Amino acid sequence: MSFFGSSNTSSFSFGGGTAATTTNHNPMKDIEVTSPPDDSISCLAFSPPTLPGNFLLAGSWANDIRCWQIEDNGQTVPKAQQMHQGPVLDVAWNDDGKKVFTASADKTAKMWDLESNQSVQIAQHDAPVKTCHWIKGSNYSCLMTGSWDKTVKFWDTRSPTPLKVMNMTERVYCADVKYPMAMVSCADKKLVCLKLESEPQEYQKFESPLKYQHRCISIFKDKSNTNPVGFALGSIEGRVAIHYIQPSTPRDNFTFKCHRSTTTSNQPQDIYAVNAISFHPAYGTLSTVGSDGRWSFWDKDARTKLKGSEQLDQSISACAISHNGNIFAYASSYDWSKGHEHYKAQQKNYIFLRSCAEEMKPRNKK
Amino acid sequence: MVVCKFFLQGKCKFGDRCYNEHTQPNPRQQGGRGRGRYDHQSQKRQDFSRDSPFKQDFIQPSRFQSQSHNRQQGDFSSPFSRGSGKQQTFQNQDKFHWNKNNANRFSAFQEQRNDIQSMDNASHEQQIISTIQEDMKAWLQERMWPFSCYSYAKETKCLEGLPDIQPEELRTIFYLHGMESYQGIIQEVKAMYSMRKQELASMNDAVKSAILGNLNSSVEDNPSSCLTILKMYGPGVGFKAVAEIGRKSPAGTTSDAPLSNPTFPPSQFTDTQKLSVPSFGTSNLVSLPETVPSTPPASISTSTAAVKPSLFKSDGVAKEQSSVAVTSDSTYTDKTQLSEAEIEQFEAASFILGKIPMRPPPIEYCR
Numbered sequence: 001m002s003f004f005g006s007s008n009t010s011s012f013s014f015g016g017g018t019a020a021t022t023t024n025h026n027p028m029k030d031i032e033v034t035s036p037p038d039d040s041i042s043c044l045a046f047s048p049p050t051l052p053g054n055f056l057l058a059g060s061w062a063n064d065i066r067c068w069q070i071e072d073n074g075q076t077v078p079k080a081q082q083m084h085q086g087p088v089l090d091v092a093w094n095d096d097g098k099k100v101f102t103a104s105a106d107k108t109a110k111m112w113d114l115e116s117n118q119s120v121q122i123a124q125h126d127a128p129v130k131t132c133h134w135i136k137g138s139n140y141s142c143l144m145t146g147s148w149d150k151t152v153k154f155w156d157t158r159s160p161t162p163l164k165v166m167n168m169t170e171r172v173y174c175a176d177v178k179y180p181m182a183m184v185s186c187a188d189k190k191l192v193c194l195k196l197e198s199e200p201q202e203y204q205k206f207e208s209p210l211k212y213q214h215r216c217i218s219i220f221k222d223k224s225n226t227n228p229v230g231f232a233l234g235s236i237e238g239r240v241a242i243h244y245i246q247p248s249t250p251r252d253n254f255t256f257k258c259h260r261s262t263t264t265s266n267q268p269q270d271i272y273a274v275n276a277i278s279f280h281p282a283y284g285t286l287s288t289v290g291s292d293g294r295w296s297f298w299d300k301d302a303r304t305k306l307k308g309s310e311q312l313d314q315s316i317s318a319c320a321i322s323h324n325g326n327i328f329a330y331a332s333s334y335d336w337s338k339g340h341e342h343y344k345a346q347q348k349n350y351i352f353l354r355s356c357a358e359e360m361k362p363r364n365k366k
Numbered sequence: 367m368v369v370c371k372f373f374l375q376g377k378c379k380f381g382d383r384c385y386n387e388h389t390q391p392n393p394r395q396q397g398g399r400g401r402g403r404y405d406h407q408s409q410k411r412q413d414f415s416r417d418s419p420f421k422q423d424f425i426q427p428s429r430f431q432s433q434s435h436n437r438q439q440g441d442f443s444s445p446f447s448r449g450s451g452k453q454q455t456f457q458n459q460d461k462f463h464w465n466k467n468n469a470n471r472f473s474a475f476q477e478q479r480n481d482i483q484s485m486d487n488a489s490h491e492q493q494i495i496s497t498i499q500e501d502m503k504a505w506l507q508e509r510m511w512p513f514s515c516y517s518y519a520k521e522t523k524c525l526e527g528l529p530d531i532q533p534e535e536l537r538t539i540f541y542l543h544g545m546e547s548y549q550g551i552i553q554e555v556k557a558m559y560s561m562r563k564q565e566l567a568s569m570n571d572a573v574k575s576a577i578l579g580n581l582n583s584s585v586e587d588n589p590s591s592c593l594t595i596l597k598m599y600g601p602g603v604g605f606k607a608v609a610e611i612g613r614k615s616p617a618g619t620t621s622d623a624p625l626s627n628p629t630f631p632p633s634q635f636t637d638t639q640k641l642s643v644p645s646f647g648t649s650n651l652v653s654l655p656e657t658v659p660s661t662p663p664a665s666i667s668t669s670t671a672a673v674k675p676s677l678f679k680s681d682g683v684a685k686e687q688s689s690v691a692v693t694s695d696s697t698y699t700d701k702t703q704l705s706e707a708e709i710e711q712f713e714a715a716s717f718i719l720g721k722i723p724m725r726p727p728p729i730e731y732c733r
């Protein structure tokens with residue numbers, strides 16, 4: 001009784017991940033989401049606080065976006081699905097939780113109205129749309145889409161022409177928005193900070209704190225959790241940079257290594273990309289997931305690692321944390337980090353849920 | 367001398383007249399370790415690591431300082447790295463009260479500092495070069511994503527010749543165009559990157575001066591400008607609506623390949639378009655005149671797909687070495703078909719590494 005029509009796998013919930021066949025697909029014994037997508041998961045997003053309960057969205061390379069309701073007892077109920085013409089690369093909720101935005105490699109972004117279960121195209125680019133984020137400003141609201149056609153466009157959902165087009169020097173690789181700040185990172189390690197108060201404007205260009213390609217970016221807020229003050233930037237080099245927009249001392253900004261294999265003196269290290277970073281909404285601690293198939297929790301203020309996972313048998317391609325900070329979701333699927341040779345179309349993809357409220361709490365309060 | 371405690375708070379009203387010493391606390395505390403300006407370890411963090419049960423989990427300090435700042439030991443390394451450094455503006459921050467000229471009021475140290483500084487510029491360049499070489503050697507061992515841009519340190523320009531390609535871009539190309547085209551592109555991309563990395567790892571004089579010249583110039587870095595990857599997924603190329611069932615394998619979209627044929631440009635490897643490209647029977651994606659493929663196999667690249675779409679602009683000399691695909695149907699190339707750069711190489715006394723022509727010389731040179 002598969003809820004998602006196209007899937008040819010039946011949906012039975014594993015509950016505690018007790019499958020006897022594959023040993024490593026769930027070493028942390030986390031809850032498996034039922035009816036996961038058939039191809040690699042590119043993005044995960046939890047519903048905003050305005051929506052009662054927890055809903056999880058996942059976009060995948062099978063051209064679909066699936067939505068589950070996550071109940072308090074850990075049960076995951078598949079709710080709905082939409083399709084694109086090409087792989088879905090990013091997904092975002094709007095502020096009231098009634099609409100979902102999806103960005104796809106078919107060069108469009110669509111708006112999915114959950115109540116009517118209809119989706120309409122609202123954005124168009126000349127190349128695959130890599131990122132989409134909803135901006136809720138004080139006097140305007142719009143969708144920000146970043147694409148490999150080197151532009152960032154802002155769309156009012158009611159109009160086919162964009163409100164604003166910003167040209168970037170290179171293809172947009174990742175972006176994040178936390179009003180009133182937005183960060184866009186492009187190829188060749190270009191970093192741009194935008195301010196969004198009355199209209200989106202470029203605020204500052206940053207020199208990259210990293211040596212290699214940028215992979216993911218996430219904005220964090222200050223200790224009182226009101227204003228965005230900086231961002232965490234992950235690279236393909238197993239390194240994350242924490243960068244404040246206006247540091248009080250230069251030593252506030254630092255980088256740390258993660259997602260690398262353990263070193264021995266004569267063997268070179270395996271270095272894995274950091275695929276996604278998510279910040280806990282309340283604690284300010286962050287989670288990273290990498291191509292090595294591990295996830296980790298970090299405390300950036302104490303500069304320590306809070307928890308690391310065992311290694312999964314696949315890379316972890318996406319992660320998300322629920323709005324109340326209780327659930328950490330991560331997707332185990334191939335991220336193309338080793339090219340097409342390691343791509344197995346039949347390999348199952350998983351989304352796992354973990355209760356993270358305790359593990360992500362900072363320790364040793366000084 | 368006693369360090370002025372008001373200066374440390376930023377509140378000393380005597381300033382230069384102060385009887386106590388106005389020096390930065392940091393170089394003193396770190397004395398002997400000689401860390402460069404990229405060090406972000408604080409005393410606080412060190413203490414924490416001793417107490418913390420997660421001793422080996424604490425965030426390791428950035429690797430950059432050991433590689434690029436193995437400078438003269440002692441207290442002076444810190445102030446110099448700020449002084450001779452590049453873009454960072456932190457040294458101007460008031461909070462530090464640190465000013466290169468006032469850091470030391472003792473003239474005895476003045477001359478020593480100048481010597482070290484001039485030595486520093488030359489050795490600084492040497493540091494850069496050796497950092498690049500080490501990084502390239504490690505990178506060539508293929509334990510990391512290979513298709514990325516690179517700079518030798520943070521907040522510095524990217525090096526030329528190493529564009530940026532994301533895994534998702536390659537995956538999109540694979541899903542759009544299917545295995546054959548994709549493999550050809552990957553071969554080309556891999557060859558180009560490894561050639562450039564080897565060049566940088568070996569670092570002969572020409573490469574060295576090119577790198578240093580480029581780093582010192584104020585031209586914006588744009589290593590990806592040589593990519594024409596937009597053609598692969600940009601305007602004119604798209605996914606068709608496919609049936610939901612059986613969509614599992616992306617190879618299923620190869621049936622769409624004929625649709626994307628017209629958008630594939632003919633091979634952009636060589637300058638001379640009048641070359642005829644042998645088609646090996648299997649490739650039906652490019653409609654170019656066939657020639658008899660009777661050439662000795664050694665002179666032809668193994669991948670047929672390499673003949674087709676290219677991700678890189680043909681760029682005259684620099685890209686000449688990536689022209690692995692084309693050849694003529696005799697052992698010697700016709701002189702009229704060679705580009706200028708290739709002719710230059712054949713006529714030179716010896717080949718320049720990195721510019722060796724991929725095609726056999728014309729018979730005229732062999733006599």
